[in-house]
Amino acid sequence: MQIHPLSALTTEQVNPRTRHIDELPTEQILSLINNEDRQIADVLQGLIPELAKAVDLIVEAFRQGGRLFYVGAGSSGRIGILDASECPPTYGTPPEMVQGLIAGGFQAVKDPVEGAEDSEELGVADMDAHQIGPRDVIVGIAASGRTPYVLGAMTRARSLGARVIGVCNNAGTPMGPLADVSLEAVVGPEVVLGSTRMKAGTAQKLILNMLTTSSMIRMGKVYGNLMVDVQPSNVKLVHRAKRIIRLATDASDEQIEQAYDESGGHVKSAIVMLLAGVSAGEAREALGATGGFVRKALEKLLPRNEALEGKTGL
DSSP: OOOOGGGGSGGGSOOGGGTTGGGSOHHHHHHHHHHHHTTHHHHHHTTHHHHHHHHHHHHHHHHTTOOEEEEESHHHHHHHHHHHHHHHHHHOOOTTTEEEEETTOTHHHHSOOTTGGGOHHHHHHHHHHTTOOTTOEEEEEOSSSOOHHHHHHHHHHHHTTOEEEEEESSSSOTTGGGOSEEEEOOOOSOSSTTOTTTHHHHHHHHHHHHHHHHHHHHTTOOBTTBOTTOOOOSHHHHHHHHHHHHHHHOOOHHHHHHHHHHTTSOHHHHHHHHHHTOOHHHHHHHHHHTTTOHHHHHHHHSOHHHHHTTOSOO
C-alpha cells in the first residue's frame, strides 16, 4: 500500500500523550488539552525573529498604500477572516486594508465547499480578482503547508510582485520556497489526530494577532498601550473611546466630553487637544503632519522643555 504524503506530516501523527483520552473523565480530558495548548507559546517564542521580518514587510506595504491579504482554506481561512474583520473597529483601518480570503468564497465561512481547497486555479483567480500588486503582502495559511488553493495564491501573488509570507504547522513544506518569510509553527500532533483547528489553529490565531497588532503599533495606531484609533460605532465603543481619552490625559469628565464632541469622536485628536491645549483643527493638523502618531504630534506642538518633562501623557 502506497503511503500518502499527508501521513508523514507532524500534524497528522498520533499524539502518544492522548492515546487513551476516550477512557478519561471530563476533568482529565480538559487537563490533557490544556497541557498540549501550553506548548504553543514556547514554539512561537522561537519564531520571533522571523515574525519581526514579516511585520516589517507588512508595515512597509502599509506605508506605501498597500494591503494585507490572508489566504486560507477551512479553519485557516476562517482564522484569517476573523483577524482581518477585527482591524477596522479596533484600529480604524479601511475595510480594504486588511482582508481575508477563503477557498470557496464567503459561503465557506459557514459551510464546507467541496473541492475548493484542492484547486490551485481558484487561488490564482482570487489573486487576480483582487488585483494583487507589488505594494501588497499575501499571508498564506495552511496547517499542512501544502493546500493547493493557498499554494496557487502564493505562487500567483509572487509572480505579480507582492511580498509573500507563509504560515504553517509543519517543517519543510512546499509553502516554504514560495515565501519571503516562512513561519513554521510546528506545535506537534493534535490531541485528536488531524484536528488542526486545535493546536495548529491556536498557533495560527496567535501569529495573526502578533502580525496585525505589531504592524498597527508601528503605524501609530497605539499610544502607550491604548488603541487610540478605535472607531466608536456603538455604545460600548463610545464608552471605551472616552475611557481611553481619560487614561491618556487624566482630564475631567467635562473636559473629555467637550474634546470628544469638538473632535467629532476622534480619539487621537481629543487626546492631543487636551494634552497640548489646542483646538480640534490644530490637533488634526499636527497628527496629519506626523503620520498619525499621537506622541510625535504632541512633541511637535509642545515646547521642547515640556516634552522632555513628560507632559506628553503616557
